[in-house]
Structure formats: structure tokens, C-alpha cells
Amino acid sequence: MVIDPPQFIGVDLGGTAIKLGRFDQQGYLLAETQLQTPQPSMPGAVTVALCEAIEIVDPNHQAGFVGVGLPGPMDAEARVARVCINLPGWLDVPLADWLESRLNRQVTLANDGNCALVGEAWQGAARGFRDVVLLTLGTGVGGGVMLGGQLFTGHNGAAAEPGLIGVNPEGPICNSGNHGSLEQYASIGALQRLWDGDPEELCCRAACGDLEALEIWETYGRMLGVGISSLVYMFTPQLVLVGGGLAGGAVHFLPAVCKEVEKRVQAVSREGLQIRACALGNGAGRMGAARLACQRLISVGNAP
Numbered sequence: 001m002v003i004d005p006p007q008f009i010g011v012d013l014g015g016t017a018i019k020l021g022r023f024d025q026q027g028y029l030l031a032e033t034q035l036q037t038p039q040p041s042m043p044g045a046v047t048v049a050l051c052e053a054i055e056i057v058d059p060n061h062q063a064g065f066v067g068v069g070l071p072g073p074m075d076a077e078a079r080v081a082r083v084c085i086n087l088p089g090w091l092d093v094p095l096a097d098w099l100e101s102r103l104n105r106q107v108t109l110a111n112d113g114n115c116a117l118v119g120e121a122w123q124g125a126a127r128g129f130r131d132v133v134l135l136t137l138g139t140g141v142g143g144g145v146m147l148g149g150q151l152f153t154g155h156n157g158a159a160a161e162p163g164l165i166g167v168n169p170e171g172p173i174c175n176s177g178n179h180g181s182l183e184q185y186a187s188i189g190a191l192q193r194l195w196d197g198d199p200e201e202l203c204c205r206a207a208c209g210d211l212e213a214l215e216i217w218e219t220y221g222r223m224l225g226v227g228i229s230s231l232v233y234m235f236t237p238q239l240v241l242v243g244g245g246l247a248g249g250a251v252h253f254l255p256a257v258c259k260e261v262e263k264r265v266q267a268v269s270r271e272g273l274q275i276r277a278c279a280l281g282n283g284a285g286r287m288g289a290a291r292l293a294c295q296r297l298i299s300v301g302n303a304p
Contacts, residue, residue, distance in 0.1 A: 001115070001182070001198075001199075001217060004062070004191070005024060005025055006025065006064060006065065006225030006298065007022055007023065007024055007025075007030065007058075007064075007065075008022070008023050008024075008025075008063055008065045008066070008067065008290040008291075008293045008294050009021070009022050009023075009037060009054055009058060009061050009063045009065070009066045009067070009290060009293070010022075010023060010066075010069070010106075010115070010119075010201055010287055010288065010289035010290030010293065011050065011054075011067065011068040011069060011279075011286060011289055012066050012069045012112060012114065012115065012116075012203070012282075012293070013037070013046065013048055013050070013055075013068060013069060013070050013071070013288040014037060014071065014112070014138055014139055014284030015037060015041065015071065015086045015097075015138070015139030015140060016036070016037055016138065016139050016178065016188075016229070017036055017037055017038050017179075017280060018034065018035050018046075018049065018053060018177075019032075019034045019285065019286050020032065020033050020053050020054065020056075020057045020171035020285070020286060020288065021061070021287065022032070022057050022058050022063050022256070022281065023237070023290040024127040024210075024288075025224075025294060026118070026262065027122060027123045027287060027290075027291070029283075029287075030056065030113075031051055031053045031057045031058065032286075033056050033057045034127070035053055037049070038100065040088050040089075041082075041087045041088060042089045043087075043089055043090055043093045043095070043098075046087070046220075047099065047102075048109065048269070050068070050099065050182075051099065051102050051103060054066065054103060054105075055097065060111065060206050061105075062106075062298045063299060064105050064106060065105065065106050065107075065108075065143060065293040065294065065297045065298070066099065066103065066105050066106065066108070067107075067108050067109075067110060067115070067289035067290050067291070067292045067293030067294075067296075068096075068107065068108070068110070068114035068289060069097070069110050069111065069285045069286070069288065070084055070090075070095070070109060070110075070111065070112055070115070071086055071087065071089075071109060071111075071112050071113035071139075071140055071142050072083050072084035072085060072087075072090065072111065072253045073155055073156070073157050073158040073161070074110060074111065075156070075157065076156060076157055078095070078096070078108045078110060079095075079096040079108075079109060080092055080094050080095070080298065081095050081109060082094065082110070082158070083105040084141075084285065085140070085174075085175040086139055086140040086185070089269050095107075095109060096108065096109055098258075103220040104292075106297050108193070108292060108293050108296045108297060110292050111142065111144065111153075111157075111160070111288060111289075112136060112140035112142050112173065112285050113134060113135070113136050113143040113144035113160065113161075113162075113181040113193075113288040114144040114151055114153070114160070114191045115144075115284070115285045115286075115287075115288035115289040115292065116134055116136050116142075116143075116243050116244075116278065116280075116282075116284040116285045116286070116288055116290075116294075117132060117143075117144035117146055117151065117241075117288065117290035118144075118151070118287075118291050118292055119280055119283070119284035119285065119286075119287035119289075119291060120132075120241060120243070120278055120279065120280060120284050120288070121146060122287065122288070122291050123194045123280065124278060124279035124280040124284060124286060125239070125241055125276060125277070125279035125280075126146070126165070126239060126241060127148075128174040129238050129239045130146070130147075130149040130238065131146065131147055131160065131200050131226075131235065131237045131239070131274060132146040132147065132237050132238065132239045132240075132241065133146075133231050133232075133234070133235055133237045133239075133240045133241070134146075134206060134223075134240075134241040134242075134243060135144050135162055135163070135186070135228070135240075135241070135242050135243070135244075136243050136244035136247065136285070137186055137187065137224075137242055137243070137244040137245065137246035137247060138185060138187065138188060138245040139187075139188055139189070140163055140175075140183050140187055140220060141161035141163025141182055141183040141186045142161070142162075142163055142188050142244075142245075143160060143161070143164065143234055144160050145159070145160040145162075145237075145262070147235065152233065152237070153234060161181050162227070162231055163181060163183035163186070163187070163265050164176050164178055164181050164232055165181060165182050165227060165231070166178055166180055166181055166184060167180055167181065167182050167185060167223070167226050167227050168180030168184075168185070168232070171184050171185070172182075172274035182223075182224075182226075182227035185220075185223035185224070185226075186223060186224045186227060186244075186246075188245060188246060190223075191220055191246065193242065194216050194219060194230055194242070195213075195216045199246055199249060200218060200247070202216060202217070202249065203248055203252065204251045204273065206249070206252045208253075213252075214252065215255070217249055217252035218254045218255075218256045218271060219256075219272075220249075220253050220256075221252075221253030221256025221257045221259050222256050222259075223256065223259070224242075224253065224256075224257050224260075225256060225257040225259070225260025225261050225264070226260060226264070227242055227302055228257060228260075228261055229261050229264040229265050230246060230268060232273065233263050233265060233269055234271055236270075236293065237273065238272060238273065239273070239274045239275075240273065240274070240275045240276075241275075241276060241277070241278050242254070242257075242276075242277055242278065243277070243278035243280075243281070243284050243285075244273075244282070245282065246283075247258075247278055247281065250276075250277035251277075254275060254276070254277070257275060260276055261272060261273070261275065262298070
């Protein structure tokens with residue numbers, strides 16, 4: 001009897017959108033869909049939306065494994081979302097159990113920044129690198145860290161929340177309880193405090209040489225560079241990647257980021273450092289979530 005090779009669904013759950021893809025073991029995208037995150041994004045509403053979207057992306061139930069990336073830390077077993085600070089009501093939510101009982105598929109959870117980093121290490125800009133810091137610039141600012149080729153997750157899996165590091169003690173309050181976190185200067189909301197409009201329009205204006213747009217992106221890049229400088233001192237990575245919804249403007253803000261890092265970080269700590277945009281764009285998170293599902297669920301003997 002011929003057994004079809006396993007397939008995997010990767011989910012990238014954000015505060016604004018939910019992106020899903022169905023992949024084979026080689027990372028080939030077989031189907032995809034995207035929907036708006038329910039508002040308010042309470043756990044029950046999101047669970048229902050996820051189940052409906054998974055049926056859309058895999059109506060014939062060809063994928064038995066699901067990886068879900070969320071904006072926050074998981075428990076050690078990757079079953080419970082401990083907290084998602086930009087999603088209301090998300091505190092110790094047993095999402096994997098909820099989804100498995102409804103989908104009849106196996107589910108694992110992961111931090112969305114870690115998912116993006118795994119995706120980029122598998123098929124994107126981080127291939128061949130062993131020490132990488134990645135930031136996702138969207139509704140919030142998440143990220144992941146890879147050291148020696150392995151994800152750094154720290155005690156109880158709660159490490160690597162680069163968007164929550166402090167850059168200004170007198171700055172705006174963050175949903176985490178911190179004041180002046182990097183997220184308050186590098187998220188979509190932070191950009192909108194500089195310019196009340198759509199980021200895509202700001203990109204278009206900058207591409208056409210609009211001086212105001214170029215100045216806004218430079219201001220944004222300087223503040224992002226302040227945060228990245230601290231991360232470089234902490235991890236001395238080979239590569240810093242920026243992804244998420246704002247990464248489309250990277251060509252406009254990365255020069256300011258690089259200038260700020262060069263100014264603030266000693267040469268020995270940034271020797272050989274590269275700073276660039278993710279190669280997979282908004283698809284990195286869902287691909288990495290699928291990859292983690294493959295690694296975690298297949299490895300324990302759950303393959304068909």
C-alpha cells in the first residue's frame with residue numbers, strides 16, 4: 001500500500017491578520033489563505049476562525065499536523081499560550097487542546113517570531129547562518145533568536161521578546177506594562193504616530209522621492225536601530241533580519257538602522273554583521289510554523 005507523504009499546515013496568528021499555508025515536507029506551498037483576525041480577538045472567536053480557515057486551506061484533510069505561531073510565549077510542552085499581550089483575554093489558553101478536539105489533527109504552538117526565524121533558516125535569508133536575531137514588525141514587535149543553529153527560548157520558553165526591551169524609560173506605555181519598549185517605536189502603531197496614514201502609501205511616496213516620507217522612514221529607522229544595537233551587544237549575531245508587515249519599507253529605513261548600529265556598537269561586537277530584510281516576507285511565519293510541526297510531531301513517531 002502506498003502511503004501519501006505527510007503534509008503540514010502552518011498558521012501565523014497576528015493582531016490584524018491570520019495567514020495560513022499547507023506545505024509538504026520540502027517546504028513547497030500547496031495551498032494558502034488569509035483572513036482578518038476577529039475583533040475583538042478573544043480566544044474563542046479566534047479558535048472558531050482558525051478552524052474555519054484550516055478547513056478552507058485543507059478541505060480534503062490531507063494535512064494531519066498543524067503548527068500555530070502566536071505573539072507570545074508558550075508552555076514547555078507547546079500546548080498552552082501563556083500570554084499574548086496584543087490579543088485581549090489570552091492568558092494560559094489551551095489552544096492546542098481546543099484545536100485538536102475540533103480538527104482531529106495534531107497541533108503544536110510556538111512563538112510567532114520563532115516561527116518566522118525557523119522559516120527563514122529553512123528556506124529564506126537565514127540559511128547557512130548559525131547566530132541570528134529576527135524582528136517581526138507589525139501590530140506588535142516580536143522576534144526570535146538562534147544561537148549555534150538552535151532556537152534560544154530560555155527558561156520556560158519565554159525568552160526572546162525583543163520588542164519588549166526598553167529603549168526610553170519615559171516613553172509610551174506598552175501592553176506588557178513596560179514604558180518606552182522598542183515596540184512603541186517600531187510597530188505599525190508607532191509609525192502611525194509619525195505619519196497618520198497607510199504604511200504602503202508611505203512606501204510609495206518614499207519610492208517617488210517624497211522628502212517628508214523619506215524623513216519619516218529615517219526617523220523610524222533610527223529608533224529601530226537603537227533597539228537593534230542593544231540586541232547586537234547581547235547576542236553578537238552574524239545576521240539581523242527584519243520581517244513582518246513593515247518590512248516592505250526596509251529599503252527606506254534599513255540605511256538609518258545600519259548607521260545607528262554602526263554609531264552605537266563597538267566594532268568588535270558587530271564584526272561581519274549583516275542587517276537585512278527577510279526573504280520570505282509575510283510568509284516566513286506560516287512556513288516556520290509548518291516546519292516546527294514537522295520537526296516536533298513527526299519526530300515523536302506520529303507520522304502516518
